[in-house]
Amino acid sequence: MQPLPPAESLTQRLADSGLRATPQREVVYSVLLRKRDHPTAEEVFARVKSELPTISLATVYNCLETLVQCELVRAVNFERSPTRYCPNLRPHAHFHDDQTGRTYDIDLPPAVLAEVNQVLPAGFDASSVEITFRGQARPAS
């Protein structure tokens, strides 16, 4: 079990960007933290509804986008399937199980990250790198 980010970081991060901590944003974020199974926007929508029955799908998209902007959440894209959302802030790759469709986080040691960045020729300045595996998973844990 990894340490979770402190709960107050949302309000903090939003404030840093001059944004407000609304109930919608808080619930969307808490839903992501509660069940870290890389839900789609629709899935987040369904989960948030039980707490905020009148929230709209557009708002869920807005909140998710805001959280991504604040760097509290990562948007994960796999092929052409709907975007999934991930509150894991540690450097990690994603593993997509072709059979089950489940997505797993794979921690990336700094050394590997460094080596991957080495492959860039002069003149290429990367602001981010995304590593995605596909295959079959039979995770131990």
Next chain:
Amino acid sequence: MQPLPPAESLTQRLADSGLRATPQREVVYSVLLRKRDHPTAEEVFARVKSELPTISLATVYNCLETLVQCELVRAVNFERSPTRYCPNLRPHAHFHDDQTGRTYDIDLPPAVLAEVNQVLPAGFDASSVEITFRGQARPAS
């Protein structure tokens, strides 16, 4: 300049999969080989039209899908933007320039690929890995 794959490999690969070498498939493939700028399906459609004015967009999608199945072409996805197509068969990553939108191939040495695969815990069996950089490019060549 890298060696191009032999021209006859299309017919060969298709036959291997029990598929036919149609004019549409040939022209779509040749268009990809001729200008390797990671075009979208719409862009391929536009280029193919000059040679086959009556081809339909659906056929372009079909042909591209077929080429991907035959492993002659890779489908490249960036965020939510349209899929791009790439006939480079060497192991390589992609670099997406945020300013220009251009995509560059970055060769991946086998050693790096090996190290990246090392990060997978026991029980994860990857059939492929996708590495994508985003940032700013000022390529030497």
Next chain:
DNA sequence: ACCTTATTTGGAATAATTCCAATTCCAAGT
């Protein structure tokens, strides 16, 4: 309280892709 701006909302619009049913095209067997 008031004003200004941020945020939310529902519905319409968009964009990329896929689906579908109707031809058309081949290739193999007679």
Next chain:
DNA sequence: ACTTGGAATTGGAATTATTCCAAATAAGGT
């Protein structure tokens, strides 16, 4: 050559995820 069955193509409709938009609501600073 002629048929025939499956493959491939075609145009258009449908789907899906997401974004856009304009109106309504909420919230913080004065």
